[in-house]
Each structure stands twice: as C-alpha cells, then as structure tokens.
Amino acid sequence: MTEALKLYFSPLACSLASRIALYECGAAAEFVQVDGNTKLTLGGQNYLHIHPLGLVPALELPNGDVISENPAVLQYIAEQLSGGGATPADATQRARLHQYLSFIGSELHKAIFTPLLDRKASESVKAYALEKVDKRFSWLSDRLANRHHLLDEFSVADAYLLAVLNWCRVTPVELDAWPVLRGYEARLRERPAVLRAFTEELELYRQQQARSGVAPRSKPPSVETAR
C-alpha cells in the first residue's frame, strides 16, 4: 500500500514536513513536485485537478482519495505508516500533538510566515506579521526549554515546526534571538531523515529557481522587532 502513496509537494514549502515524516517512518512514496506559480506538476499535470486550492501538501492514497491540510496529512502518515506507533497513546499527549499542529499551522505558518514570504504582501502587512513573532516564539521557547522535542519523542509536530523555522533564513525573523529554538532546530536537523529531506529539497529548490529565472530568496536586512 505504501508504494502507491503520492505526496504532492513544492521544494522547501510546508510539505517538507510530510517528506520528513515519510522518511522517519521508512515509508516508500512517490513525490510529485508542484510549481507553486503555474500549478503544474513537473510532468505537466494540472495540480488544481488534484487539489482545487492549489496548496501543497496533498497526499493521494492508493484508492485515489486525496488528503490535504498539513495536520491531517501529517497525522495520517503518523498513524497509518507506523501502525499507530508515532501517535501518542495517552489522551493528553494526543491533545498536545493536536495543540502543536494547530499552533504551528495557524499561529506561525499562516499568521507570521505566509505574509512574510508573500512577494505581493505590502510592507504594512509584513510589519503586522512581524509584531506577532515575539509572543509566539517566546511561548514556544518556554515550552522547549529543557526538552528535545515538542512531545516526549520526535513527532510529526516537530517535522512541521522544522519546516516552518527554516523560513527564518529568508525572512526578517531572527531565530538567533531565541537560543532554545536555535538549539532545538540544530539538534533535530542532525536526524538522518531530517537531514536527508532538507538536503534533497534544497537541491530541488535550487533547480526550480534556476528553471524559473527567479532569484532564490535570501535573508532580508534585519528589522527591529519588539525583542
């Protein structure tokens, strides 16, 4: 069954979390690259026929069903491919997993990084997003002080957080201002599955930028935030 799973992704986008999760589970899957601008796959397929919103990730199951939205895709991978082993058995820990997936998706990904990464967003929209960094990163930093993972063990929430924190490299968010988060990221990026996923997608990202003729993103000059 795992042979026929298809992950639709764009290099270094949030779908990277699902690649990490698949590698962590040791699952075989097909990876289909989507160009975020044209909404075509590398093979020329119209991605809007797979997911009408045009957002990655989408996970196509062997029976043709398509699951979208990071938390749903990630939890499916964790539950199905590891026989439930990657989903906490304890109800409180399961609730924590949902809590972190929701927090990362709504409070970090959408509230902060989507506007900062949007080439069309105005400076005032970006400034509004930047105002949210301090409280949210401080909260996260407090949660991660003295622990290696968001839950007791590595989970798909860590995979999602790693994909999102990576965007600090191309936005004005200064991860160095939160040594706990910087240390967490550095440690987890040494995991073989994480390292493999990042290395592969960085290369695919470079190839995509070269094809499109658009300059790769780089970190903008530092911006004075509340911190």
Ligand SMILES: N[C@@H](CCC(=O)N[C@@H](CS)C(=O)NCC(=O)O)C(=O)O
């Ligand atoms: N709520 C969605 C958001 C997914 C999302 O924002 N994906 C971005 C990449 S990180 C995307 O596909 N953007 C393309 C676009 O906005 O057209 C989820 O959790 O899966």
